[in-house]
Amino acid sequence: MGQGVSIRGAARMWGCSYYTARKRLLAGEIPPAIVEGAEGPQFPDLKEFPKDTDGTWGKLIGFQAELRRWDIQQSAATVDLHNVDGPIGIAIRGDWHLGSESTDYETFKAHLDLIDTTPDLYTAELGDLIDGYVKPNMPTGHHEAMVRVRFQRHLVWDACKRLSGRVLCTVSGQHDHWGVHQADFDPVEWVSHDIEVPYLGHGGLLTLHVGEQTYTMHIRHKGRFRSSANITHGIKQHWRFVEDADIGCHADMHIPAIEHVHWKGEHRLAIRPGSYKPTDDYAQAGDFGTSPAVMPCLILWPDRKRMQAWWTLEEGAEYLRGLRQ
Ligand SMILES: [Fe+2]
Secondary structure (H helix, E strand, C coil), X not given: CHHHCCHHHHHHHHCCCHHHHHHHHHCCCCCHHHHHCCCCCCCCCCCCCCCCCHHHHHHHHHHHHHHHCCCCECCEEEEEECCCCCCEEEEEECCCCXXXXXXXXXXXXXXHHHHHHCCCEEEEECCCCXXXXXXXXXXXXXXXXXXXXXXXXXXXXXXXXXXXXXXXXXXXXXXHHHHHHHHCCCHHHHXXXXXXXXXXXXXXXXXXXXXXXXXXXXXXXXXXXXXXXXXXXXXXXXXXXXXXXXXXXXXXXXXXXXXXXXXXXXXXXXXXXXXXXXXXXXXXXXXCCCCCCXXXXXXXXXXXXXXXXXXXXXXXXXXXXXXXX
16 A cells, blocks of 8 residues: 555544545545554555456456356257258157166167167257266265266267267256266266257257247256156246246156146147166165156157157157158
8 A cells, every 4th residue: 555554554543444444545545643653563565455446347347258258058049940841850868877887778879879860850868968976975876886987978978979960959967967066067068069059057948940830948957846746747837937838848857758738828748758777776765666768759840830749769760750751
């Protein structure tokens, strides 16, 4: 500070607050102790916070804008499929749990191949792609890992690369997000950037332009209002309280469900996928039963607003092939 007095020192001398003292010093006032001679110890080279902090705020605001340029998470995304010449399929998938010793890798790989060999079939990936037990307070998950978490990430990457061109969006599940808790790293965000698809974070709204039609899909891994007694309840309450959509897709429960419903004057679809991990110690301890690798398949028409959903990916792919012949 000028005159060898700190802001705090001046505040003491004037008997005022820190900010009032700073204002008075900036206005050129000199504390009485300096004018009249200070009593007690003086600290002429005491380091202080800056008097003028506008520059700090300006740089902070500017750097925040710069950081946001790197943020690929979006709460809404558009998918443009204007040029399709017939119905399309969208496999509603989630809860891959790659890395667990319990995961059904045979069915998972068969689904990758089926998607790859079925034209006009896309996917929405609803999170928990990795089993990813990296939190120290979940020891049973650690013990049940078939491969270390680094290799689990490699498996997620490879699967997503194989699906490249088919994935319409991704969301992050809590298993993916444990990497954020521990190390600020979400494998789903990273791989979404790599395969260049919208990453919706915990969830978001997808607007699909399919030929002449527009469909909205709300997609989340985990939602509020969920009920084990009514599997699609959380999706419908999401439409009511949070965001409306033609189709709602939530994962996390590992219980597949499809519900066609007339809701707020429109035909809507609520869909939950199963899981490729049928069980683990957590599920057994919690009396969750076993989960089937049922991944429902949505069919959308481009020339009229028509939505259909098949219970399994296999049935949906077969029906889509028939439609497109
Ligand atoms: Fe899961």
